Amino acid sequence: MNNTEMTQKSNNDYITNNHKYKVIVIGVSTGGIKALKTILSVLPSKFELSVIIVMHRHKDADGYLEQLLDNECKMRVKQADEKEEITAGVVYVAPPNYHLLIEDDGVFSMSVEGAVNYARPSVDVVFESAAEVYGKGLIGVVLTGANKDGSQGLKIIKEAGGLAIVQKPETSEVSDMPRAAIAAVKPDYVLPLEKIGPLLRKLESNG
């Protein structure tokens, strides 16, 4: 990545955060819990980016996923709340049965608009919304999953200047989602799970 550009940018766009990247959005479906644990457990408690996770799950799901990840990770993990400010160092999980969106002033909003790619929350919806707000400051990650949700959103993230990471399909529990993403956009990185967490750490300190 281009380091000089980053130093210039840091003065105006991200006054409170000197890093190039501000937010990581992760889209995942079938096989998600294991994949998320692998990645998130590598991130330190004071990680300086925010992480937003969209995982397809049942509409009546309770807070089990959030609790489980919170127990396993050093970062704080919680379900995203309506109009909640997105803060560095926190992992937010999209609530079931709502689409998650991001407002210009960096707060979450939600919608019960119909399913997109048979999913609500849909990865494409949050990727697109995040790309619009964070542009170059956004990292999009597509992991294991059994449909094509996330591929169009990842394309939009790249077009807006963000970074695209995809789990290596051969290493994915279900490879449809990573494959669809790779078909839609040329990712910056295609990596097995174990290498994604360490990459995110590297991008945090010198991205």
Add this chain to the structure above:
Amino acid sequence: MDKTNENEKIEFDLILQAIYQKYGFDFRNYSKASIRRRIRYRLNQSNLKTISEMQHKLLYDRQFFGSLLLDLTINVTEMFRDPSFFKTLRKAVIPELKKQPFIKVWHAGCASGEEVYSTAILLKEEGLYESSLIYATDANDVVLDKAKSGIFSIDKMKDYTINYRKAGGLASFSDYYTARYDHAIMDNSLKKNIVFSNHNLVTDSVFGEMDIVMCRNVLIYFNRELQDRVFKLFRDSLRLGAFLCLGSKETVRFSSYSDNFENVAENEKIYRKNGECL
């Protein structure tokens, strides 16, 4: 933020301004992300090229406005959405209502009415329907007409039956509608105490002396400022000790009116207006 993005944002704001001035619908304090998404969707469906072209079309073509209005007011709904909410309503709120000789319920933002019929069923099963009056309001006349008709797609009934059971339904869900071709027609006995009318939460005023206000999955579309306006409206529409029910991701807690409400079931977003600040 780059230039195109910045200009585009101005164009979106201009569209909302135009809608307000021309048609009186005020979306200016709605959450922007969803509004932009919907405007873009309408743009893609039309043969218009730019948002500016769309603005022109909006001003001169009332029918086009009608379709955009349907896009902007997300009308997606279902019967017994969040079954656990209805279950809690039955357990925690109904016993309190049974102490009242007469019950006034307001469904604000009722969309095509599925939620209203759900409440009507619940009141009926609890023996309260005959002494209830349900006001069902929405800002969008198209969906309100559908609500009045009480005719829904038969395909949905399977899911609704599951919701109904999970919500603690006491009878068989099919008792409440007649299936005709691909439609389910809700029973007239559910309809007779429901009054449907147009009411816009942004621009219209108080609805008096309610025992319950249900406004679910509407406030998520409003910014904090507008949410506050609506919470004030609800506080002023509820009698002391009356109930406010919100959608599962909505809360009164971060609003300026938090002190006016105590928790009945915070998990299910059921609150009760307290006596103090009047």
